[in-house]
Amino acid sequence: MAHLWVGNVEDDTSDDEIREFLVRYGFPPFDEIQRYSGTGTRPAVVLTFNHASCDALRSLQPRIHDMFWKDRTIVVQVMPEHDES
Template identity: 70%
Template sequence: MADLWMGNVEDNTSDDEINDFLIKYGFPPFDRIHRYHGTGARPAIVLSFSGTSPDALRNLQARVHNMFWKSRPIVVQVMPERADRS
């Protein structure tokens, strides 16, 4: 399982819009989404992809990192693997 962090995603973007956007650029469908609203200025999400390695996501990351999407530049990073997963 691998996680992908996307920052500066417009708050009202639906899960389906996010999934469609990433699939358009070659990503597999994500399994889970966790939203981080913070102060609301730059909301973020973490997407989990089961059956996908961090290396596979790193190969795709450059396709969307710093892209201007929905009137915002988005920041995309592959999260480090966590040892506490079972």
């Protein structure tokens, strides 16, 4: 299981739009999404990929990190692995 942080995502971006965007750049479809509004200026999402490794996501990350998408520059990071027990 791996997690991907995508920051500065336009608040009204749908789950489907995020999925389509990522798949277009080679990512597998995500299994879960969590939204974080923060202060409202740079909302983010954390995506869970149940069948992808952190290494796999790291190899794809440069394709979209710092990309201008929907009038914003998005920031993409693979979150460190952690024990969920």
